[in-house]
Amino acid sequence: xxxxxxxxxxxxxxxTKLVQFAIDDRPVQFxxxxxxxxxxxxxxxRLSLLMGLLDSSEACLVAFNAxxxxxxxxxxxxx
Numbered sequence: 001x002x003x004x005x006x007x008x009x010x011x012x013x014x015x016t017k018l019v020q021f022a023i024d025d026r027p028v029q030f031x032x033x034x035x036x037x038x039x040x041x042x043x044x045x046r047l048s049l050l051m052g053l054l055d056s057s058e059a060c061l062v063a064f065n066a067x068x069x070x071x072x073x074x075x076x077x078x079x
Contacts, residue, residue: 003053004028004062007069016072021050038079051077 001024008018019031031050037043053059054073063069 001053001056001058002060002062005054005066005069005073006063007072009072012068016076019047019050019073019076023053033076047076 004022006020007016008020009016016033018033020028021031022028031043031046033043051073054061054070061070
């Protein structure tokens with residue numbers, strides 16, 4: 001399974017504002033992260049599902065700047 005990933009943040013070390021991803025040929029999905037997103041159970045669930053997909057042994061990550069995108073994704077997971 002191919003996972004196409006892009007993360008938008010405020011500067012290099014600023015907060016992550018948007019996660020965009022697609023799985024194989026399916027439509028792009030968006031996870032918006034406004035201030036206080038941690039209190040939203042749906043947002044936390046969606047991020048958790050994405051993390052599970054990324055950690056899958058069947059996953060092949062496709063990203064322009066994978067180190068940056070993964071840094072922000074895993075930083076979200078450890079908040």
